[in-house]
Amino acid sequence: MVMQFSDKIQRGESIAAVVFQYNYACNFRCSHCSIRRLQDVKDRRSFTLDDVRNLSRQMDELGLANYFITGGEPLMFPDFDEFIASLDPSKFHVGMDSNGWLLDAAKAKHLVKIGIDKIELGLDSLSAEEHDAFRHRPGAHARCLRALDACLAAGLHIILQTVVTKQRIRSREFIDFLEFAKSKGVGTCVTYAKPVGMWEGNFDVLVDKDDMASMRELEKQYDVFTHLTPSYGLNIGCIAVKRMITITQFGDVLPCPYMQIALGNVLEEPLKDILERGKRIKYFGQYVDTCLMAEDREFINKYVTKLYGKPLPVPHDQVFEEDDYL
Numbered sequence: 001m002v003m004q005f006s007d008k009i010q011r012g013e014s015i016a017a018v019v020f021q022y023n024y025a026c027n028f029r030c031s032h033c034s035i036r037r038l039q040d041v042k043d044r045r046s047f048t049l050d051d052v053r054n055l056s057r058q059m060d061e062l063g064l065a066n067y068f069i070t071g072g073e074p075l076m077f078p079d080f081d082e083f084i085a086s087l088d089p090s091k092f093h094v095g096m097d098s099n100g101w102l103l104d105a106a107k108a109k110h111l112v113k114i115g116i117d118k119i120e121l122g123l124d125s126l127s128a129e130e131h132d133a134f135r136h137r138p139g140a141h142a143r144c145l146r147a148l149d150a151c152l153a154a155g156l157h158i159i160l161q162t163v164v165t166k167q168r169i170r171s172r173e174f175i176d177f178l179e180f181a182k183s184k185g186v187g188t189c190v191t192y193a194k195p196v197g198m199w200e201g202n203f204d205v206l207v208d209k210d211d212m213a214s215m216r217e218l219e220k221q222y223d224v225f226t227h228l229t230p231s232y233g234l235n236i237g238c239i240a241v242k243r244m245i246t247i248t249q250f251g252d253v254l255p256c257p258y259m260q261i262a263l264g265n266v267l268e269e270p271l272k273d274i275l276e277r278g279k280r281i282k283y284f285g286q287y288v289d290t291c292l293m294a295e296d297r298e299f300i301n302k303y304v305t306k307l308y309g310k311p312l313p314v315p316h317d318q319v320f321e322e323d324d325y326l
Contacts, residue, residue, distance in 0.1 A: 014062075018068070019247070021248050021249055026028060026071055027101055027102075028135050029136040030099075030122075032197065033198045046250055049082055055266060063181075070097050072101055081114055082139040084115060099137075100148070104147070119151050119156065122146055123145075123162055126176055128141035148160075148184065175216075190226045192295070194206075195300060200308055227291065236287065255278060260312045262315050279326075281316065281324055307319070
């Protein structure tokens with residue numbers, strides 16, 4: 001499937017990796033959490049294992065090759081093993097994120113056995129005090145480092161996932177962080193801070209174009225990347241809908257994990273139709289050279305602020321206007 005990505009892009013098709021928020025259960029209360037309000041929703045239909053199997057069948061038929069499992073904390077899922085089996089991992093590259101709290105040597109070996117290919121460990125500072133305060137869990141830093149070593153020993157593909165604010169991106173601490181990742185032989189996936197969730201309306205943490213240019217310079221020196229970094233030989237800019245979608249616990253399909261705008265619901269209509277609808281919105285059907293949610297103040301002011309104070313996710317036709325569609 002991956003070998004066909006270029007052809008699919010040329011035909012205007014999505015090659016989206018599915019970021020699957022299968023269950024919002026979590027054992028942390030992170031300062032930047034983007035799904036806190038969704039965790040309180042109790043009166044909506046959630047995915048069943050049969051629904052997961054149907055989603056995987058549709059993905060396979062569409063030529064989509066990647067799952068990324070998130071939550072919440074995936075290792076808190078009560079039916080985690082059955083869920084992974086329902087994905088049919090032999091047909092997909094399956095990654096997942098984790099805060100590392102429950103990820104010891106035995107669990108790492110088990111993840112390999114059931115078909116997990118990659119782990120992204122959330123680490124937000126080399127300082128235990130700062131990381132634990134950010135994650136609101138004493139001991140989180142030590143557990144994350146333990147998980148890192150356990151995953152390396154088990155042969156899992158490991159990436160450190162870290163949140164970068166305007167205040168952090170040019171700091172000595174961040175350079176030391178990248179040096180630490182290099183010493184461990186692992187890459188670093190940077191998530192730019194976004195004004196949603198617990199950071200709703202927090203524009204002080206947002207990066208600008210100069211900050212992003214600085215990150216591109218760091219990409220030349222370290223194994224560090226963002227969602228804008230070209231991959232598979234493709235430079236497609238913002239990857240929302242083109243290269244990534246998020247599916248919530250309730251079946252809503254979002255352009256990205258932080259853009260809580262519903263393009264449709266996969267429990268109610270085919271994924272193919274939802275992807276085609278998403279690509280008719282100009283921001284997702286055309287090339288965009290920045291992160292709409294982290295840097296593009298015009299997009300944030302015009303659209304993201306419409307989400308504030310409303311039940312999430314907000315339907316796309318309540319956010320975008322007629323001239324936003326191709």
